[in-house]
Amino acid sequence: IINSLKILLKNFSKEMLLGFFFFFCLQNCILLPITMSGKSLLLKVILLGDGGVGKSSLMNRYVTNKFDSHAFHTIGVEFLNRDLEVDGRFVTLQIWDTAGQERFKSLRTPFYRGADCCLLTFSVDDHLSFENLGNWKKEFIYYADVKEPEKFPFVILGNKIDKNERHVTIEEAQAWCVESGNYPYFETSAKDDMNVDVAFEEAVRQVLAVEEQ
Ligand SMILES: Nc1nc2c(ncn2[C@@H]2O[C@H](COP(=O)(O)OP(=O)(O)OP(=O)(O)O)[C@@H](O)[C@H]2O)c(=O)[nH]1
Numbered sequence: 280i281i282n283s284l285k286i287l288l289k290n291f292s293k294e295m296l297l298g299f300f301f302f303f304c305l306q307n308c309i310l311l312p313i314t315m316s317g318k319s320l321l322l323k324v325i326l327l328g329d330g331g332v333g334k335s336s337l338m339n340r341y342v343t344n345k346f347d348s349h350a351f352h353t354i355g356v357e358f359l360n361r362d363l364e365v366d367g368r369f370v371t372l373q374i375w376d377t378a379g380q381e382r383f384k385s386l387r388t389p390f391y392r393g394a395d396c397c398l399l400t401f402s403v404d405d406h407l408s409f410e411n412l413g414n415w416k417k418e419f420i421y422y423a424d425v426k427e428p429e430k431f432p433f434v435i436l437g438n439k440i441d442k443n444e445r446h447v448t449i450e451e452a453q454a455w456c457v458e459s460g461n462y463p464y465f466e467t468s469a470k471d472d473m474n475v476d477v478a479f480e481e482a483v484r485q486v487l488a489v490e491e492q
């Protein structure tokens with residue numbers, strides 16, 4: 280074997296060795312980084328908020344573009360995936376929709392761990408759901424075991440803006456977001472498909488920004 284290898288090496292011309300060297304550089308320094316950057320990133324985002332604020336409706340609007348005006352309360356958790364491109368990055372967004380009703384607390388909290396972003400949701404026609412945002416944030420930080428809560432990306436959604444009756448003003452909601460950590464705030468309607476895409480895209484941007492830091 281050694282003799283055959285010696286013969287083979289003797290027969291290799293300089294040009295062939297140079298060719299191999301260039302092929303190696305092309306493969307590892309140029310092609311590999313390009314294919315790696317095109318690889319899709321899996322991000323887990325979680326929707327939290329009181330029962331009935333429209334978390335499942337937002338997820339279904341975003342992933343399936345459908346709205347059900349007689350949606351049932353969620354029991355435990357459900358998730359759906361959607362692929363998207365944000366600022367040139369390919370991302371698979373794994374959206375975890377949780378049950379907001381208190382009686383399902385023990386079924387939803389085990390799924391908080393590993394979330395990259397948390398979407399705290401309330402309904403603009405329900406002031407109590409807005410007042411509860413702080414409790415949802417605390418519950419998430421505790422059960423997800425977030426090490427640096429001040430750096431964690433939260434996005435706040437005020438849903439059901441299509442409704443005529445409003446009990447939370449935009450100023451009130453924005454003030455809470457600024458005070459609580461300068462969180463991005465979006466007013467959405469799962470029913471009329473308003474601001475749903477931009478809200479989820481912002482969640483991705485927030486995660487990518489933290490990742491870059
Ligand atoms: N008008 C209006 N109704 C909405 C909107 N989003 C959801 N709803 C309705 O509000 C009700 C509750 O919506 P869900 O999406 O089930 O609420 P949820 O937050 O998932 O509730 P839980 O699963 O119990 O935590 C349903 O009857 C929906 O049709 C919206 O943007 N506008």
Ligand SMILES: [Mg+2]
Pocket residue numbers: 334335336351352353376377378379
């Ligand atoms: Mg639900």
